[in-house]
Amino acid sequence: MAAPSLPVARVAVDVSPPHLDRLFDYLISERLDADAVPGCRVRVRFNRQLLDGFLVERVAESDFPGRLSWLERVVSAEPVLSGDLLTLARSVAGRYGGTLSDVLRLAIPPRHARVEQESPWERAASPQRPPTGGWSRYQHGTSFLDAVSEGKPARAVWQALPGELWPERLAEAAATAAASGRSAVIVVPDHRDVRRLEAACAHLVGRRGVVALTSESGPAERYRRWLAVLRGAVRIVVGTRAAMFAPVHELGLAVVWDDGDELHAYPQAPYPHARDVLTHRAHAAGAALVIGGFARTAEAALLVESGWAREIVARRDDVRDAAPRVTAIGEDDKQIARDPAARAARLPSVAFEAARAALRSDAPVLVQVPRRGYVPALACARCRERARCRRCAGPLALPGGTEQGAPKPAACRWCGATEAAFRCDSCGDRRLRAVVVGAGRTAEELGRAFSGVTVRTSGGGDVLTSVPAKAALVVSTPGAEPVAEGGYGAALLLDGRALLARPDLRSSEQALRLWFAAAAMVRSARDGGRVVVMADSTLQPVQALVRWDPSWYAALELADREELGFPPAKRVASVDGSPEAVADMLDSVELPDSGEILGPVPMGEIDEDGRSDRERVLLRVPRRDGRSLADCLHSAQAVRAARKGTEPVRVQLDPLELL
Structure with a gap:
């Protein structure tokens, strides 16, 4: 028997094909009525398989004209998919032309049943607002922290001074947000940065006032900490790129440190970048934002040039004294x-x-x-042609060390085969020289x-x-x-x-x-x-x-990008795959009127006929049409996926590597 009230569950099923990127309706039995709360994990029958999913909402009736299947079971009554997190996931999927399930896979860690049954973390007390002496060395530094304390949506690009103890400065900003009853999310590139930042935050707000979300802590511990954030026990979250989806309550401050580091970009579809996600999240929540670092990217320079963000920089005399x-x-x-x-x-x-x-x-x-x-790269000593393996054509390198008292011979970096009798294919010379050391x-x-x-x-x-x-x-x-x-x-x-x-x-x-x-x-x-x-x-x-003028170079780099038509001045998507798959994708895409197609160009080894097993095409539009580009790519992939049997392509918007 169906549940007496709101018996229809709208479920986000964990399926990847773009043409299935929508919610599916299921009936909720009376037995599951109490546990089937919005945001919980469920199991459903889909295409004769038992799959995971999230119950997004309950409604009284379904628009589906056919017969609805029953919800198989509620995996956990814990509402892990909050309304704010669902909105953020949909926005990220829309920006990058991905699917909701792909983003939810990145945003919500796997479940550990034992962890959910543990006693919840004790809620950390609100700290006192820390002193802001370190920020006073920067123009607008103190006023920015005042805005954070007052809950204003201040947005800044922070240029840290040489030798700056940046973990302490960011900890002061996070503690200022926590003191006002709001939360802070700080994303840094790697685990070493997380440890330094966590220690700085703990010094100001105590160990219970901050939590680190990294894969280094292990699946169970990471889920335990994630739940503490979801349940509102902790207000300051530090971590690597996964922390950008941290389910904090009342976001007051979002921070990205060293946004030019490649580790901020997810290598899984839809390939979101921490800077872009937190920029959008801060804007949607009306929260403050800091993009900080010793250097400055063209993307950060665009935020300053457009007036969307303000600079927090030191005076030139202070820079010269510290550098x-x-x-x-x-x-x-x-x-x-x-x-x-x-x-x-x-x-x-x-x-x-x-x-x-x-x-x-x-x-x-x-x-x-x-x-x-x-010596990771070798070349012919006479003609400077790169030295390659005779077996797989991989690059040769010197591994270092000795073997039976003699230096180890060159070896292939791909297959590991040694090359004791090198002979250049171009000139026949047997001597090797180092390209780089x-x-x-x-x-x-x-x-x-x-x-x-x-x-x-x-x-x-x-x-x-x-x-x-x-x-x-x-x-x-x-x-x-x-x-x-x-x-x-x-x-x-x-x-x-x-x-x-x-x-x-x-x-x-x-x-x-x-x-x-x-x-x-x-x-x-x-x-x-x-x-x-x-x-x-x-x-x-x-x-x-x-x-010591990174802002000057960032402005030059941005001007060059605008002239050449590359990100961040324009939005660019790369489409990689076999020549046939790329051609089929181009036939399926309906670009905006402002769109341009660059390529295709071969990737990797090129045969005698000038062909390659993989090709790349770049699709380019002005920034104002960026969402249209993402939508048309999503639609094209949905059409191709619905056909069955088509070769896959890799689609990435604003890729870090274009050339």
Whole structure:
């Protein structure tokens, strides 16, 4: 027998095909009436399968003319899909041309029954508003926190000073929101940032006042913390990209730190970005927003230029007082040949002297190397053709280390096969040369050049959290730099050409972001801090680093993007797949009148006929037609999915990698 009141359940079934992206009606039996509350998890029969879903709402009647199936069971009466979270998921799906079920998969963690039965977390007491002395160094910093305290929708792009203790500043902003009875969500790139930020927040509001949402905590613990947020026990949430969907109550502040980091973008459909999701969420909730970092992206520059957000920046005198001295040295042989020890370490004499001066003052020296490994890329010594494996055509590299007393031979990075008798296919030469040198080889060379000095490495699977304030060389890959107590005495940013020469639209922006992140860890010039970047000083990104002016470069980058018609000036979608699937997708898409089609272009290896197994097409529209582009792509995928048997394509709006 059906439930006596509102017997029809509208269910979001966990199915991926776009043509099934809608709610389905089911009858609720009298037995399930009490537990079938809006937002709960349910199981339903769908296409002869038992699938998961969420009960979105209960209604009195269904518009479906046929016979309704019964709701099989209520998995849990816990209303995990709140109304606000459902609205956010629908908005994100609409913006990126995805499906509701895809977004809900990212937003709601898997259930753990034992965790739901545990006693709920004790609700944290509202903290006192913390002092705002740290924000007073910035123009409009104190007034922004006043607006957060008053519940106003203040929106800001924060340019952190060199050496700034940014976790403490963000913790002060979050505690200000919590003190006013509202919640705060702070999203950072990785787990190391989460730990630092969680500790800073706990110092102000206590351990019970903040919760960290990361995959590092494990499925059960993560669900326990997520439920604490859902039930309103905790008001401050910090975490990696999944935390952007945290089901907080009364959002008062949303924060994204270092929004240019690629880790903020989800690698699963519909590929949402934390900056865009939190920007939309703050706007919809009337909450304050902070996009902060040592560098600035073109997307953040657009928010400032459009007037939607205000800058929070320090005065130029304060920037100069806090910044280290930055020197740019081109990567040429003349600089390296002046000093035998510098030549052994592949360092210009200026960089070598800066490192020695820092070590003499008993301060650690940071050495940033763009590549992991020993020698990750090899080429023919004569013709400079990239060295490739004879078996699978993969790139050859030197793994480092020895084998029976001799250096290990080159090996393929794809299949792992060794290549002890290399012969170039183009010129026949047997000699190899390094295209780039990895962190392992750099650490080895520095150890020989600076005898008696401790050399530490950070990167890959062994990332250091911090290093003591003692003389040492810290060789790190970008993004893995450990925090040094009291700051580094010097930073050497090697192989700048390798970062700037990446065939990607954002290569210069990314290189500058990585340089600023490393240079911000160095002591100020007044305390002897030096940064040496091995890159041409005439390049605009290098000039921005030397002048410590990220906003200037971000404005230039935005102007270039507007001229070229790339994001964020326009909305762009990439369609990847086989040539046949891409062509079929283009036939199914009805672009707005303002739309443009760029391509197709081959991806990967190209055969003798100039064809490739995969192709890419870019679809471009003005920002005002961005939602229309997302809608037409969703509709085209729904049409193709309904046909059955069509090859899949990968559709991504505003992809980070375009070239």
